[in-house]
Amino acid sequence: MATIQVKETEKILLDELNLDVPKAVLNKFSMLVRESSSEDERIAFDFLVDFLKEWGIPHTLHQPSIYLSVPVSAALKVSRPTAKTYRAKTPAFAVSTGDDWLSGEVVYTGSKQAKGLDDIFAGGIEVGDLDVAGKIVLTDGLAMPRKVKEFGELGVKAAIFINPGKNIHDGICTPIWGSPDLDTIDQEPVIPVIAINLEDGNELKELCAQGDVQVELQTEHKKGWFECPLLDIFIEGTEDPEKYVLLHGHLDSWTVGIGDNATGDASLLEMARVFYKHKDKLKRSVRIAIWPGHSTGRYAGSTWFADEFALDLEDNCVAQVNCDSPGCRWATSYDYMDWMSEVDAFCKEAIQDSVGQGSKGVRPSRAGDYSFNNIGITSFYMLSSSIPEDVLAQKGYYPVGGCGANIEWHTEDDLLHVADYDILMKDLKVYTTSVFRVLNEPIHPYNFVHTLDEFTQTITAYQEAAGEHFSFTDGLAQVAELRGALVEFYEHVESLKEGQVSEAEVKDANEKILGLGRILIPLNFSRRGKFRHDPALDVPALPDIAPAKDLLSIKAGSHLYNVTLNHLRRGQNRLIWSLKEAQKLLK
Numbered sequence: 001m002a003t004i005q006v007k008e009t010e011k012i013l014l015d016e017l018n019l020d021v022p023k024a025v026l027n028k029f030s031m032l033v034r035e036s037s038s039e040d041e042r043i044a045f046d047f048l049v050d051f052l053k054e055w056g057i058p059h060t061l062h063q064p065s066i067y068l069s070v071p072v073s074a075a076l077k078v079s080r081p082t083a084k085t086y087r088a089k090t091p092a093f094a095v096s097t098g099d100d101w102l103s104g105e106v107v108y109t110g111s112k113q114a115k116g117l118d119d120i121f122a123g124g125i126e127v128g129d130l131d132v133a134g135k136i137v138l139t140d141g142l143a144m145p146r147k148v149k150e151f152g153e154l155g156v157k158a159a160i161f162i163n164p165g166k167n168i169h170d171g172i173c174t175p176i177w178g179s180p181d182l183d184t185i186d187q188e189p190v191i192p193v194i195a196i197n198l199e200d201g202n203e204l205k206e207l208c209a210q211g212d213v214q215v216e217l218q219t220e221h222k223k224g225w226f227e228c229p230l231l232d233i234f235i236e237g238t239e240d241p242e243k244y245v246l247l248h249g250h251l252d253s254w255t256v257g258i259g260d261n262a263t264g265d266a267s268l269l270e271m272a273r274v275f276y277k278h279k280d281k282l283k284r285s286v287r288i289a290i291w292p293g294h295s296t297g298r299y300a301g302s303t304w305f306a307d308e309f310a311l312d313l314e315d316n317c318v319a320q321v322n323c324d325s326p327g328c329r330w331a332t333s334y335d336y337m338d339w340m341s342e343v344d345a346f347c348k349e350a351i352q353d354s355v356g357q358g359s360k361g362v363r364p365s366r367a368g369d370y371s372f373n374n375i376g377i378t379s380f381y382m383l384s385s386s387i388p389e390d391v392l393a394q395k396g397y398y399p400v401g402g403c404g405a406n407i408e409w410h411t412e413d414d415l416l417h418v419a420d421y422d423i424l425m426k427d428l429k430v431y432t433t434s435v436f437r438v439l440n441e442p443i444h445p446y447n448f449v450h451t452l453d454e455f456t457q458t459i460t461a462y463q464e465a466a467g468e469h470f471s472f473t474d475g476l477a478q479v480a481e482l483r484g485a486l487v488e489f490y491e492h493v494e495s496l497k498e499g500q501v502s503e504a505e506v507k508d509a510n511e512k513i514l515g516l517g518r519i520l521i522p523l524n525f526s527r528r529g530k531f532r533h534d535p536a537l538d539v540p541a542l543p544d545i546a547p548a549k550d551l552l553s554i555k556a557g558s559h560l561y562n563v564t565l566n567h568l569r570r571g572q573n574r575l576i577w578s579l580k581e582a583q584k585l586l587k
Contacts, residue, residue: 003441003497007353009281010436014354016274017428019421021051022266022327029253029262030416036068036252036292036300037226044251045229048269048290052233057276062230064308066293066300067179069093071170072220074194076160079103080214081207086200090219091143092296093174094193097219102192104136104157106213108205111139111147125150132156136215138204140164143193145175146537152190158217159193162201164398167411169195170254172296177533178303178371179225187535192219228252228292230301235275237284237439239501242316243510244285245438246377247271247431248302249323250294250369254410259403259418263327264384265290267428274432283501284318284439294369298536302371310531313375318514319343319438320377322368323431326384327424328404329417333388334359334430336405338368339380340521341454342446347380347434354433355426363454364525366539367401373525373539374532376518378446380434384427442499442506444513447490451520452483458541462548469551470565475572478579485586486516512585519582523575544571 028047032040045061052059074090077083110126124146125139133155141147143161151159163169173193176184194217196204207213231251234244249264256262272288291301306313325331339347339361351359361380364370368382387397387405403409408418437445456479463472489512499506527543528534540546547564554561 006437006440009440010433012281013274013278013432013436014429016277017270017425017432019425021270021273022263022424023421025266025269026258026262026416026419029265030256030258033255034251034253034257035070036066036228036294036296037070037222041252041292042229044265045231045290048231048265051269052272055273055276057233057235057272059231059233062232063227064230064301064304065225065227066297066304068223068226068293068297068300069172069174070222070296072222073218074220075218076194076196077216078204078207078213079216081211086196086204087168088194088196088217089168089170090192090194090221091170092172092221093223093298094143094148094189094219094221095191096221096223097192097217101216101218102158103214103216104134106136106138106160106204106208106215107132108138108208111141127154136160136217138162138201138208140201142169143171143173143195145173145189145535148173148189148191148193149175149537156191158191160204160215160217161193161195162205163195163197165407166197166199167407167413168197169400169410170295171195171410172298174298175535175537177298177536178300179297183532184535192217194219228301230292230305231290232305233272233288235272235279235282235286235288237282237286238280239283240507241285243318244287244316245435246287246289246313246317246320246372247323247435248289248291248320248369250291250301252292252295254295255412255414257414258416259328259406259414260325260409261294261402263419263424264323264325267323267326267424267431270428271432271435282436282439286435286439291369299369299371302369303533306371306375306533307531310375313372313377314518317372317375317377318444318510320370320372320379321431321435322370322379322382324368324383325402325404326427326431327419327421328385328406329420329423330387330391330406331385331404331420331423333386335388336383336386337361338364338382340364340378341450342378342448342517343380344450345447346437346445350434350437351430354429363541366534366536371533374522374528374530374534376521376530378517378521381431384430385423440501441497442501442503443493443497444510446513446517448513448516448520449483449486449490451524452479452486455479455524455542456483459545462542462545466548466551466568469556470548470568472545472548472572475545475575478576482579482583485583489586515585516582519578519585523578542575544574547571
């Protein structure tokens with residue numbers, strides 16, 4: 001994988017890393033509530049910019065207008081059979097009741113719960129035959145967009161979510177990824193939503209089991225278009241400066257947000273310092289972006305960037321790397337990482353070489369500022385190191401979506417004690433090593449043979465689910481044909497790995513590798529296609545043909561059955577056409 005020359009040079013950068021700047025950032029950010037559109041957010045960005053000015057690092061502070069919903073207040077009180085008030089929060093983009101109180105009967109219904117770190121954003125509701133229309137539903141878990149969307153479609157009056165611990169987690173419930181366009185303008189949540197903690201939720205659940213329960217609730221949000229800072233740092237490489245790695249993370253937070261994501265901001269600033277100090281050792285460029293609007297805009301900052309610089313990203317971005325929640329206490333494991341199939345071996349080697357640990361990666365979920373799938377950019381990392389499973393079990397922790405799996409995530413308790421400087425240094429080494437190798441290895445370290453193997457597994461599973469009702473034979477055959485061509489291509493590329501980044505043959509091979517990503521990644525991660533953003537809902541592998549999983553449960557010959565067959569035909573056509581385009585690229 002990494003050449004000897006790259007490994008020797010990267011040691012210089014790793015030896016340069018220290019915690020002086022990260023500690024200064026964390027101490028400053030521990031006194032700021034970096035809510036997007038707030039004065040504290042502006043102060044935090046200015047604090048980072050002051051360092052860049054001192055170091056002479058080229059940067060731009062953009063001021064994009066992004067669509068936000070900032071929760072202001074929430075209240076819940078039981079009016080029957082007793083009178084009691086509960087502490088509550090409301091997620092971003094839930095409907096505001098304003099000064100009015102919404103009242104109604106409460107019914108309890110189940111919903112699917114996350115079993116681990118990799119499905120925190122998945123899962124829907126389980127209403128069954130229960131009539132919930134016109135009622136206020138009480139359910140378990142976090143107010144994720146799919147659940148809120150499904151409740152809204154059932155005509156509920158409002159939803160109350162019972163969070164799994166003593167704290168109530170802040171969050172966002174819109175399925176719209178980033179600021180809306182005309183295709184998504186009407187997809188905001190249509191109901192008020194609030195969250196309460198486990199103890200209060202269990203008490204309310206018990207009341208519902210005993211008989212009729214009436215509640216009143218109130219929600220308020222500050223919603224609209226806001227100008228927010230977005231920091232864009234560009235450190236130019238020496239041999240192929242147009243091409244760059246996009247290294248990024250969000251600055252805005254729920255309350256203080258040390259583990260999510262002040263530690264990430266601190267890491268990004270330290271890496272900017274180190275990469276710039278040793279810019280003469282970088283073959284390609286590194287672009288470091290720090291976003292607003294992650295928390296209350298559903299990745300609105302990174303989506304704005306993806307839109308504003310779409311064509312440049314299409315032409316020049318060789319990878320995107322997300323830095324979220326590094327350096328959190330007890331987070332000693334790298335077994336819960338996110339990366340695309342083509343970089344599986346690369347990421348494992350980078351982690352092993354930098355910190356001497358094994359690792360595991362899974363298909364990236366539809367989360368974490370992965371706003372670039374539609375362009376087709378190879379991506380790795382989302383959250384960073386995490387608490388090991390045995391420690392989570394020992395502590396009785398439930399799954400959360402950040403803070404290294406510490407349950408302070410998205411709560412007022414995400415304070416300085418969540419950070420661990422020794423672990424932060426480890427994570428810094430992982431990120432620095434990984435990014436530096438992509439910047440400096442002559443041939444991009446992406447093996448799309450592994451992507452084709454993933455495609456084979458996915459299509460085979462869909463074929464088994466569809467049975468005799470639909471055939472993916474043609475699709476599988478095309479996957480096999482492209483895989484054979486890729487094996488030959490990588491055998492040829494092997495001879496170029498000791499070449500120079502600027503050599504014509506090396507650049508040609510790299511353009512083919514990037515071109516493969518531009519074709520295969522949207523096919524695997526997007527329903528909507530190039531330069532459009534899929535919703536913040538689960539996107540299954542090869543989503544155009546994923547409905548095959550449901551085919552056997554649909555009555556043969558019914559309207560839905562025939563519509564599903566039609567959908568699969570069109571999906572397989574896109575699949576085969578895309579694979580053929582990738583094969584043309586190799587020729």
